[in-house]
Amino acid sequence: xxxxxxxxxxKKVADDVxxxxxxxxxxxxxxxYGLYKQVLVGDVNTERxxxxxxxxAKWDAWQSRxxxxxxxxxxxxxxxxNGIISKYGM
Numbered sequence: 001x002x003x004x005x006x007x008x009x010x011k012k013v014a015d016d017v018x019x020x021x022x023x024x025x026x027x028x029x030x031x032x033y034g035l036y037k038q039v040l041v042g043d044v045n046t047e048r049x050x051x052x053x054x055x056x057a058k059w060d061a062w063q064s065r066x067x068x069x070x071x072x073x074x075x076x077x078x079x080x081x082n083g084i085i086s087k088y089g090m
Contacts, residue, residue, distance in 0.1 A: 003071065010039065010074045017081040020088035026057075028084055034061030035080065038073035 017024075017032065024032075037044070044063045049055035065073060 006071070006074055006078070009078055013078050013081040013085070016090060017084055019090050020085060021090065022088045024084050024088060028080075030057055030061035031080055032077065032084070033058050034063075034065045035073045035077035037062040038065040038068050039070050039077060042070060043067065 014036065023029075043066045044059065046059070048059045048063070068076075
């Protein structure tokens with residue numbers, strides 16, 4: 001898949017996954033969050049939150065993708081999001 005087509009697919013699936021009929025599990029959401037941040041920002045560039053448990057979980061999900069290229073993160077996000085869309089429906 002060309003990089004341009006991949007970016008178009010990424011934007012479409014990132015929008016579509018928000019429209020699923022049933023909310024995905026927290027684990028699924030954290031997986032998508034970490035990949036999404038890796039695509040848009042790259043490696044984590046902030047300190048881990050100390051008080052907020054949700055912020056810690058999100059930070060950890062993003063940190064788990066450290067070193068992954070943006071292209072690989074994008075392809076993995078597309079695969080994961082499509083799986084969630086198939087699982088829960090739109």
